[in-house]
Amino acid sequence: MSLDPRTVTVSDFPDWLRAVSTGFLRPYVATEEEVAVRLTHTDLARVQGVFDGDRCVATFRSFAQDLTVVGGATVPADAITAVTVSPTHRRRGLLGRMMAVDLAAAKERGDVVASLIAAEYPIYGRYGFGPAAWSTEWEIDVPRSGLDPRRPVPDEADGGRIDLVDGDAVRKLGPELHGRLAARQHGVVSRDARWWQRSTGVDVPAHETWTEPFYAVHRSVGGEVDGLIAYRADDHWGDAKQPLNKATVSDLIAATPAAERALWRFVCSVDWITTVRSGYRAPDDLLPFFLPDPRAARVVTQADFLWLRLLDVPRALEARTWSADASLVLEVHDATGLAEGRFLLEAAPAGASCAPTTRSADLALDVRELGTLYLGDESVARLTALGRVQELRPGAVAVADALFRAPRRAWCPDVF
């Protein structure tokens, strides 16, 4: 029997959801009502399944996403999620087949990149993806941070105020604030209305145990909401009856460094909280330096996070800004042919042009490495030292490094 991927129908959908649960090692607990809700925000044309007889044994879904690139513009991304192959059918090429179908459709549609959060590092490089944004999580030992527990927050330097709010307010205020973040932080991916609902407890899938977080917003001196935090606290007391509670931040977005600082200092100031877990941040997040003693913030996670695969090299390279004025000819290898070619990039801080060329190449690299370099989060010299970029004209690596690097690291705040 052939095991070919096909588009999933409404009647397949519950079995497809069951297969996703199996692949992610969780029991299938969705109710009919949940299936109906999920159908309302799922574009079935972009949901693939592989069926062995009646049973779904492999799953794959993609959806439309906007990705902020260096300089603040966005490109249309093919966001990939819910990738699973049942343990009875693994390593027979099913993922490879579903990926080929999806990437071809994305290219046809005009998406500039494909994006995903990889469950495991070794899976996606073979499909042309490279890690493009990394993530760091800190754990703050609040009593060691040097913050004074007697002081009110925000402190005088800030001038703004912090208000506790509910999920309704977050759904109203969050999207505009997120838009301001997305306009300045490369690596940020769009959040649709469904994202805001799910993160505030509306129609949460049954397999996710939902507890209401605390939400607070920061308002600038002018009264504008310019920061938002969501955090949950545990209930932990020491033997000598001292509170030793941990706050875990699930979201902290801000439009200004001042709002960011005020919100971190706020969560560290909550009485009883002695530990704060930051959630996934950019590796160069300002957080440790908001504390009088940055060593109180210990790195607990440091790993690849957002993976990108370029589908349209000229549009991708023209969309971002560049730190220098130079031209470069890139020979891009892509086993699938989707992004293969030799391209002349003429870059300047004001904008770039990129087009196929017959000029001799300065650098040769796989599309995977171009994905890794795209958001300016990796050095060309490092990839060259690893043998993953070839310098064909002396000095081209230095030129490429001057061009590609961004002033700040990329940050993707969301798992999708």
Ligand SMILES: CC(=O)SCCNC(=O)CCNC(=O)[C@H](O)C(C)(C)COP(=O)(O)OP(=O)(O)OC[C@H]1O[C@@H](n2cnc3c(N)ncnc32)[C@H](O)[C@@H]1OP(=O)(O)O
């Ligand atoms: C974006 C997301 O959704 S991330 C979530 C990914 N899903 C999971 O991690 C759930 C658990 N794992 C699975 O469901 C499956 O193992 C999958 C989906 C990762 C892989 O599916 P498969 O159908 O087994 O992959 P497929 O047979 O197409 O493998 C293609 C190649 O990748 C390799 N490969 C696949 N998965 C892995 C892995 N986890 N680690 C190392 N190599 C892997 C295969 O060995 C094969 O190599 P080859 O081309 O050299 O022969």
